[in-house]
Amino acid sequence: MGIPLTQQAKVAAYVVRQKLAGRKRFPLVLMLEPLFRCNLACAGCGKIDYPDAILNKRLSVEDCLGAAEECGAPVVAIAGGEPLLHKEMPQIVEGLLAQGRIVILCTNALLLDKRIEAYKPHPRFIWDIHLDGDRAQHDWAVSQEGVYDRAVAALKNARARGFRTAINCTLFNNADAERTAKFFDDVTAMGVDNIMLSPGYAYERAPDQKHFLNRQATKNLFRDIFARGKGKGWRMGNSPLFLDFLAGNQTYGCTPWGNPTRNIFGWQRPCYLLGEGYAKTFAELMDSTDWDKYGVGNYEKCADCMVHSGFEATAALDAITKPWKAVAAQLRGPRTEGPMAPEIDLSNQRPAEFVFSRHVQEAMKDMAHEPPKEAKKGAKHGATAPQQAAE
Helix, strand or coil: CCCCHHHHHHHHHHHHHHHHCCCCCCCCEEEECCCCCCCCCCCCCCCCCCCHHHHCECCCHHHHHHHHHHHCCCEEEECCCCHHHCCCHHHHHHHHHHCCCEEEEEECCCCHHHHHHHCCCCCCEEEEEECCCCHHHHHHHCCCCCHHHHHHHHHHHHHHCCCEEEEEEEECCCCCHHHHHHHHHHHHHHCCCEEEEEECCCCCCCCCCCCCCCHHHHHHHHHHHHHHHCCCCCCECCCHHHHHHHCCCCCCCCCHHHCCEEECCEEEEECCCCEEEEECCHHHHHHHCCHHHCCCCCEHHHCCCCCHHHHHHHHHHHHHHCHHHHHHHHHHCCCCCCCCCCCCCCCCCECCCCCHHHHHHHHHHHHHCCCCHHHHHCCCCCCCCCCECCC
């Protein structure tokens, strides 16, 4: 495992407290998106398809720290967009660490060398650098040549400065098991602290729809990869049972409330991947969302999803309530042969609703009624100017 035991213990203790308090639903990881603006335009990304007026907005430091306090999750994963475009990101990270959070800062690393002086190494802080395979595979995934080399150079620089580093690897249906295993060998040799792994999710607005994996293809691919990794010493950042799930050995439903998302629109329903409504507060999100409407077997959009943000929380909760099961999975690794676990029945799932455009229109309408920035500077009663993206 690439996750320090102290951090595993911190999360486990948090879960035990929630269980003892009788809470049925509670978050494990806050998915924090301070802005949607990015300096790449990846074909498989559904997070940057917004008008410029929305891409230029960002959450303030106070918004970000308040969201963490509001939901109380022990881990905060900062995504986007590209977080390093946010000029106040160092203060956000520092504030979250001061709250006692484990902070994962996801970045494509194109700005990391330029920004790194503003950050300090910390045992609860890790740079999670986006690498979707070797040079050719990653540059294809991000739709730009030369990105892999720049990201690897930034990763090595961060390690040399004493930072913990991870890679965030999302795989699509053109991934080759042998090639991916070789890539994991390479990043292990670089000394990364862990490899965070997930299949891609078919965002409805992603420009490239033909390269996403279905569930059976996901299981076959990950079995092939894990079979090549036995004894290699790969330091995985995912829980052992989530990896076993990817290999088709666990029948898990998703736990969307385990990784709630806070972005410039508010608290996103129902999860990081589907934006089908927004709540003003975390309590409203938890209390008013019809969670049973979503997930594999319940909703057509969820049918092929096996993504970490939906299922890692399920696996983590299973591990904490059944530790012997997690220990067994850790010792043997994901099973790569034999029958797979039964699949969830899809026959009763409700059809997909396509609501993205409506949310964008509503956001643009709300923004049209905001006072201009100059007017807000002199506003009374603590009003603040609308936040804008740094670059």
